[in-house]
Amino acid sequence: MTQAGIDILDVLNQPGTPAIEESKLFINPPQLDQYNTTDFKWVHDIQINTKYLEDLTRQFEAVDLSRLKNKKSLLLKIIEFIDLTTLSGDDTEAVVETLTLKAIQPLSEELKEKVLHQQANVHTAAVCVYPARVVDVIKVLDRENARDDVKVASVAAGFPSGQYLLETRLHEIELLAKQKVDEVDIVIQRSLVLNNQWPELFSEVKQMKEKCGEKIHMKTILAVGELKTSENIYCASMTAMFAGSDFIKTSTGKEKTNATIPAGIIMCSAIKHFHKLSGKKIGLKPAGGISTFEDSVRWIYLVLIMLGPDWLNKDLFRIGASSLLNNILQELEAL
Numbered sequence: 001m002t003q004a005g006i007d008i009l010d011v012l013n014q015p016g017t018p019a020i021e022e023s024k025l026f027i028n029p030p031q032l033d034q035y036n037t038t039d040f041k042w043v044h045d046i047q048i049n050t051k052y053l054e055d056l057t058r059q060f061e062a063v064d065l066s067r068l069k070n071k072k073s074l075l076l077k078i079i080e081f082i083d084l085t086t087l088s089g090d091d092t093e094a095v096v097e098t099l100t101l102k103a104i105q106p107l108s109e110e111l112k113e114k115v116l117h118q119q120a121n122v123h124t125a126a127v128c129v130y131p132a133r134v135v136d137v138i139k140v141l142d143r144e145n146a147r148d149d150v151k152v153a154s155v156a157a158g159f160p161s162g163q164y165l166l167e168t169r170l171h172e173i174e175l176l177a178k179q180k181v182d183e184v185d186i187v188i189q190r191s192l193v194l195n196n197q198w199p200e201l202f203s204e205v206k207q208m209k210e211k212c213g214e215k216i217h218m219k220t221i222l223a224v225g226e227l228k229t230s231e232n233i234y235c236a237s238m239t240a241m242f243a244g245s246d247f248i249k250t251s252t253g254k255e256k257t258n259a260t261i262p263a264g265i266i267m268c269s270a271i272k273h274f275h276k277l278s279g280k281k282i283g284l285k286p287a288g289g290i291s292t293f294e295d296s297v298r299w300i301y302l303v304l305i306m307l308g309p310d311w312l313n314k315d316l317f318r319i320g321a322s323s324l325l326n327n328i329l330q331e332l333e334a335l
């Protein structure tokens with residue numbers, strides 16, 4: 001991309017925009033009408049065209065995003081996409097209080113004056129914590145009268161490994177539902193993918209969604225860095241969506257490899273296929289290692305190109321991140 005001042009929503013028509021021929025992502029075009037959640041035979045026909053995936057990844061990574069116009073509104077938009085996260089063993093009530101206040105009011109008075117003028121305040125989409133810290137988030141949101149502004153999200157289902165008995169994992173979600181969280185980020189048991197136990201994966205995720213009910217949005221973390229193949233990422237994405245996930249999420253942030261562009265391409269393709277099949281729009285949440293403006297814009301751009309502008313709202317797109325917000329604030333200060 002060589003022109004100066006290109007709006008993110010104009011990039012579709014710019015030279016240098018990756019021209020996606022989605023069917024080329026697969027060696028044989030996926031037979032969507034064969035997909036089912038009973039015998040899962042279709043899984044064996046999925047074969048990703050690695051060379052095309054590499055080409056596309058290169059194209060996405062080569063796009064020059066440094067000349068985007070209206071950086072300020074893009075930075076503010078990114079704040080609204082963030083699930084502001086702390087997932088540490090040493091999280092305390094005080095740590096979570098500070099984080100939640102930051103989610104409610106990320107901009108200092110001075111910065112607000114500088115960049116927002118008379119506009120309404122900006123918040124992050126959610127605060128995301130371990131189950132034991134949910135109570136701390138709710139306490140602050142209630143006290144600040146901000147329960148409608150920022151969602152309460154908890155990781156669950158034996159996060160981050162998923163290596164707990166199903167009964168324990170389901171019970172954890174049940175307890176979170178009683179605490180009235182808005183969103184639950186469950187993690188799958190990777191062994192079910194690695195051993196091709198697709199009906200079992202479907203059944204587990206479905207039971208988890210049943211514990212969430214309709215009101216609680218369930219984001220399913222695939223831990224793509226541990227799924228070994230692109231085919232597994234695609235099939236796990238489809239299975240999670242068939243099982244009722246409202247979002248699919250790349251990573252816990254604890255794997256050696258977290259959110260990557262090739263995984264994002266495959267997940268977007270699965271979301272597109274699921275939309276074609278069911279008419280339902282499922283959200284995407286890249287998470288893990290996303291810490292800069294450039295990282296975030298690249299994901300926004302990927303979603304825009306692969307899924308279209310309809311997906312660029314916080315009901316369908318989130319960025320899970322612990323350190324991104326501070327960097328975005330620094331970028332705003334530097335404007």
Ligand SMILES: O=C[C@H](O)COP(=O)(O)O
Pocket residue numbers: 085087128251252253254287288289290320321322323324
């Ligand atoms: O879900 C969110 C991730 O755990 C955050 O990962 P991060 O600490 O690399 O930003």
